[in-house]
Amino acid sequence: MDEILKKIDQIKSRTGVNYATAKDALDKCGGDVLDAIIYLENQYDPSERKASGQKHELWHGLQEIVQKGRETKIRVLKEGKQVAEVPAAAGVLGLVGALAVPGLAVIGAVGSVAALMNKYSLEIKNEENMSQQDEENDVDI
Numbered sequence: 116m117d118e119i120l121k122k123i124d125q126i127k128s129r130t131g132v133n134y135a136t137a138k139d140a141l142d143k144c145g146g147d148v149l150d151a152i153i154y155l156e157n158q159y160d161p162s163e164r165k166a167s168g169q170k171h172e173l174w175h176g177l178q179e180i181v182q183k184g185r186e187t188k189i190r191v192l193k194e195g196k197q198v199a200e201v202p203a204a205a206g207v208l209g210l211v212g213a214l215a216v217p218g219l220a221v222i223g224a225v226g227s228v229a230a231l232m233n234k235y236s237l238e239i240k241n242e243e244n245m246s247q248q249d250e251e252n253d254v255d256i
Contacts, residue, residue, distance in 0.1 A: 122148050130155045131171040183241075190238040191230075203239065 119141070125148050126137040132155060140158075144150035184204030191199040213219040 187241045
């Protein structure tokens, strides 16, 4: 079963088709990966394959960005002690919201000034170095 799944994964990665289509092509070609890839290439015109491949690349790119956003955290510190921690993705959404809605931008600016006056700082860390206290990654606001 593992060997069949590896073959299907190879076909998927090279052609951009889904699992069902890759399995069907593999079955029709007697389990030969190269024949299945050639079979699929003959089934679809080049523009469909290109669009399918681009969609596949875009989807995986988005998944990678979301995963990095989950792994990266924004910490709010006051005098070196952690006050809050949010995923970086939430911080990015807040920034986009502030840029999209002028009222939120004003609130953000007032909040930043208040934080600066009360000696708060931001620290951006990914999970790999979360336990280390790297001063070079600290950003004062």
